[in-house]
Amino acid sequence: MKEHNLKQTEIGKIPKEWKVVRLGRILSLRNGERPLITENSIFPIYGANGIMGYTSNFLVNNDFTIIIGRVGASGEIHLATGKIWISDNAIYSRHYDKDKVYMPFVSYLLKFKNINRFATKSTHPIITQSFLNSFLVPLPPLPEQQKIAEILSTVDQAIEKVDESIAKTERLKKGLMQELLTKGIGHKEFKDTEIGRIPKEWEVVKINQISEVRRGASPRPIGNQKYFSEKGRGWIRISDVTNTYKYLRSTSQYLSKLGESKSVEVNPGDLIMSICATIGKPIIVDMKACIHDGFVVFRNLSKVINIEFLFYVLQRNEYKFVNMKQTGTQGNLNTTLVGETFIPLPPLPEQQKIAEVLSTVDKRLELLRNKKEKLHRIKKGLMNDLLIGRRRVKV
Numbered sequence: 001m002k003e004h005n006l007k008q009t010e011i012g013k014i015p016k017e018w019k020v021v022r023l024g025r026i027l028s029l030r031n032g033e034r035p036l037i038t039e040n041s042i043f044p045i046y047g048a049n050g051i052m053g054y055t056s057n058f059l060v061n062n063d064f065t066i067i068i069g070r071v072g073a074s075g076e077i078h079l080a081t082g083k084i085w086i087s088d089n090a091i092y093s094r095h096y097d098k099d100k101v102y103m104p105f106v107s108y109l110l111k112f113k114n115i116n117r118f119a120t121k122s123t124h125p126i127i128t129q130s131f132l133n134s135f136l137v138p139l140p141p142l143p144e145q146q147k148i149a150e151i152l153s154t155v156d157q158a159i160e161k162v163d164e165s166i167a168k169t170e171r172l173k174k175g176l177m178q179e180l181l182t183k184g185i186g187h188k189e190f191k192d193t194e195i196g197r198i199p200k201e202w203e204v205v206k207i208n209q210i211s212e213v214r215r216g217a218s219p220r221p222i223g224n225q226k227y228f229s230e231k232g233r234g235w236i237r238i239s240d241v242t243n244t245y246k247y248l249r250s251t252s253q254y255l256s257k258l259g260e261s262k263s264v265e266v267n268p269g270d271l272i273m274s275i276c277a278t279i280g281k282p283i284i285v286d287m288k289a290c291i292h293d294g295f296v297v298f299r300n301l302s303k304v305i306n307i308e309f310l311f312y313v314l315q316r317n318e319y320k321f322v323n324m325k326q327t328g329t330q331g332n333l334n335t336t337l338v339g340e341t342f343i344p345l346p347p348l349p350e351q352q353k354i355a356e357v358l359s360t361v362d363k364r365l366e367l368l369r370n371k372k373e374k375l376h377r378i379k380k381g382l383m384n385d386l387l388i389g390r391r392r393v394k395v
Contacts, residue, residue: 011137012388018138020137021136022133022136023137026139027066027093027096027343028272029132030092034087034088038154042054043057043058045081045086046067047211048074048087052087059085060083060084060094062080062093063103064079064080064096066093066103066110067090068127069091070089071089075118076344078353086313101140102142103147106137108149111140111381112384116128132188137384143395148386148387149392152379155378156379159375170365176261176358181313189298194342204342204345205343205346207298207339207341210305210310211302212299213335213371214335215264215275216263216293216297217264218292218293220293226258228254229256232257233289234289235255236291238282238293238294242278255290255375264291266289267285267289268287269284271314272285272297274294274295275296279322279325279332280322298336303348308358315342321333324337361362
């Protein structure tokens with residue numbers, strides 16, 4: 001936008017037609033009240049984190065109500081409609097002027113402003129009514145508010161549809177894993193084993209019979225910058241794999257040659273699994289990297305096992321590894337516990353077929369997740385432009 005169409009304000013440059021107002025001037029804010037959660041009730045109870053239950057009565061009945069986390073998830077924003085109750089760990093909009101304010105716009109604006117960064121720095125962070133009432137926000141004319149909210153809502157609807165497709169595909173994968181990893185493909189005769197009923201032609205083996213289980217290096221190369229560099233082998237941390245679904249292609253940190261010497265190297269195609277904090281999460285490495293003692297790597301695989309098949313067997317057994325964890329601050333596994341775990345072993349050609357079926361589903365999931373990430377980037381860009389008037393909309 002051209003500079004002559006902007007004006008300088010307490011919150012920065014905004015379009016000349018926009019106003020700067022205190023939030024308390026456009027919303028009448030109240031603290032929520034302690035709810036009575038009852039069974040078979042119909043009115044949702046909103047807390048700082050969203051819906052927390054249902055009750056038989058309602059506190060407010062508006063076309064739109066904004067809920068702001070007060071304690072705990074302080075600053076979290078939710079937009080509700082109709083008859084609802086609001087818990088005492090949240091603040092809500094009791095009334096607002098419909099001739100001046102379009103509530104979906106205000107909801108997007110408050111999310112964009114990241115209110116939670118203003119919470120008190122204490123054991124239990126708090127956002128107060130007094131702070132919110134004095135909080136300055138830009139306010140476009142009502143038609144522009146409505147148009148901005150409409151644009152952002154369209155992106156949100158697209159994200160919601162992708163989420164539904166992801167959930168549906170994940171249910172499909174779960175069902176296929178249950179079927180293929182216990183019944184196989186085309187079998188009619190089965191037998192009872194240590195791991196349950198499996199096809200008669202399959203074997204049951206311990207992981208250490210088909211692979212060496214090696215733990216990453218300890219102590220970890222932390223606290224000294226000479227162990228790190230801007231390029232080199234990636235240093236795989238638990239946080240790097242938490243939101244990784246199958247292939248690890250990047251890390252948040254990289255090791256120097258000295259750092260590499262303190263770690264265990266892994267290479268593209270290696271299969272690793274987390275054994276600390278986030279337990280039992282398998283990942284196929286798709287880069288040159290190193291692991292610390294929070295991971296194991298499966299080395300020297302026997303010719304009778306397909307690595308992709310092993311990945312899916314480990315993935316399906318994640319809950320078993322979690323239940324096997326040793327007591328401690330975070331809980332962890334060791335190479336013995338992992339290596340002594342029994343797994344099914346179909347003939348190699350069948351392993352490959354099973355892995356191909358599940359890989360096809362994973363490719364679909366990867367496309368959907370990439371699409372969702374792209375939509376989130378689009379939404380973030382639109383919010384950055386529209387909610388401060390950098391880009392104007394036609395109304």
